[in-house]
Amino acid sequence: MTFKPANQIQDLQYFGEFGGVNPSISDSSTYTFLSAKTMFDTFEGNADGCYLYSRHSSPSNLYLGEALAAMEGTETATVTSSGMGAITAVLMQLCGNGEHVVSSRTIYGGTYAFLKNFAPRLGINTSFVDITKLEVVEAAITKDTRVLYCESVSNPLLEVADIRGLAKIANKYSLKLVVDNTFSPLSISPKKLGADIVIHSLTKFINGSSDTVGGVICGTQDFIDELRNVNDGAAMLLGSTMDSLRSASILKNLRTLHIRMQQHSKNALFLAQKFEGLGLKPVYPGLAAHPSHELFKTMMNEAYGFGGMLTIDVGSLDKANTLMELMQERNLGYLAVSLGFYKTLFSAPGSSTSSEIPEDEQKEMGLSHGLIRFSIGLDADIERTFEMMKQCMMDLKILKAESIEG
Numbered sequence: 001m002t003f004k005p006a007n008q009i010q011d012l013q014y015f016g017e018f019g020g021v022n023p024s025i026s027d028s029s030t031y032t033f034l035s036a037k038t039m040f041d042t043f044e045g046n047a048d049g050c051y052l053y054s055r056h057s058s059p060s061n062l063y064l065g066e067a068l069a070a071m072e073g074t075e076t077a078t079v080t081s082s083g084m085g086a087i088t089a090v091l092m093q094l095c096g097n098g099e100h101v102v103s104s105r106t107i108y109g110g111t112y113a114f115l116k117n118f119a120p121r122l123g124i125n126t127s128f129v130d131i132t133k134l135e136v137v138e139a140a141i142t143k144d145t146r147v148l149y150c151e152s153v154s155n156p157l158l159e160v161a162d163i164r165g166l167a168k169i170a171n172k173y174s175l176k177l178v179v180d181n182t183f184s185p186l187s188i189s190p191k192k193l194g195a196d197i198v199i200h201s202l203t204k205f206i207n208g209s210s211d212t213v214g215g216v217i218c219g220t221q222d223f224i225d226e227l228r229n230v231n232d233g234a235a236m237l238l239g240s241t242m243d244s245l246r247s248a249s250i251l252k253n254l255r256t257l258h259i260r261m262q263q264h265s266k267n268a269l270f271l272a273q274k275f276e277g278l279g280l281k282p283v284y285p286g287l288a289a290h291p292s293h294e295l296f297k298t299m300m301n302e303a304y305g306f307g308g309m310l311t312i313d314v315g316s317l318d319k320a321n322t323l324m325e326l327m328q329e330r331n332l333g334y335l336a337v338s339l340g341f342y343k344t345l346f347s348a349p350g351s352s353t354s355s356e357i358p359e360d361e362q363k364e365m366g367l368s369h370g371l372i373r374f375s376i377g378l379d380a381d382i383e384r385t386f387e388m389m390k391q392c393m394m395d396l397k398i399l400k401a402e403s404i405e406g
């Protein structure tokens with residue numbers, strides 16, 4: 001039977017303290033005990049259902065974590081105050097001094113900067129590889145490697161990781177396969193394809209309203225327990241705890257994720273096909289021209305499509321900047337980083353979200369100055385959006401009139 005992630009969320013049932021249809025928000029940082037003995041047991045993690053202190057756990061955070069674990073099909077999950085809070089906790093839990101990570105070279109700029117510049121201070125070194133070449137990935141593994149790290153669909157180049165193939169390699173060398181699934185929630189279920197740990201920045205599609213920063217780590221009960229251990233757990237001790245009010249609001253937004261993803265994907269596919277028709281060479285995993293289009297199809301939960309992210313290269317940073325400014329002026333979206341909003345968001349990653357990556361490395365991985373990354377919005381009339389975007393490109397002579405007639 002195929003995995004139906006949206007059903008997993010829908011089938012959860014929670015009630016509030018007074019029979020409310022939403023779980024009550026626990027608005028306390030600390031909890032009282034009738035017996036001192038229970039307090040000790042709770043601190044040690046041996047008293048189920050008791051709460052001690054909200055950095056350790058809180059009812060609202062557990063509800064959100066359970067819903068996200070259901071979505072990803074993992075035993076459990078723990079939420080964090082940001083996506084980076086999730087990523088850094090996982091990497092520091094799995095690797096120590098002298099150990100090694102093999103990572104995709106096309107990853108979120110913050111993750112790249114952490115692995116490249118910060119983790120070496122802890123004695124953790126990383127080899128960055130082209131994740132689409134399994135033989136290159138395997139060749140980078142050393143006796144000290146502990147983690148294979150990738151994004152299912154990479155930021156910003158939209159490269160697609162072969163999660164089944166990577167899981168085989170991880171198994172062979174007893175590594176943990178850690179997958180950041182921020183770009184493809186519901187569309188791809190990495191755990192079902194063999195990933196050990198699945199991470200999201202909740203800030204993006206999952207929350208979907210660009211009002212909150214958050215993250216989640218989905219994995220086995222044993223791993224999540226390790227992360228939360230009061231003596232040596234990275235999630236516990238590094239302190240990136242989500243606030244209960246925020247987790248309650250993200251849980252409410254999670255319920256419409258399946259509808260939003262369908263609309264993001266439908267709109268992005270429409271624009272990608274139209275841009276392709278204009279000769280613009282968009283990059284979108286839903287296009288047959290994408291090098292990993294067939295691979296994506298073998299991994300996807302079909303109902304949710306190929307996601308809401310696409311890129312086009314308009315040739316130079318100057319052109320990219322003027323186009324983005326004009327599109328914003330005409331209210332086609334916002335010149336802003338981040339993704340998963342109801343409005344289209346666009347940015348030039350080479351000079352923003354991926355600027356942590358040195359220029360020569362950007363060049364090598366194919367990240368050009370004229371690249372614009374779009375997070376396509378929930379536009380009700382995407383045809384109108386397309387016509388207006390086309391007009392912007394014609395006005396700026398990015399598109400020439402003859403290429404449109406032809």
Ligand SMILES: *Cc1c(COP(=O)(O)O)cnc(C)c1O
Nearest residue numbers: 082083084108155182201203214
């Ligand atoms: C935004 C993002 C992150 C970081 O998440 P924050 O919530 O900003 O800390 C990590 N990975 C990917 C793919 C992202 O897009």
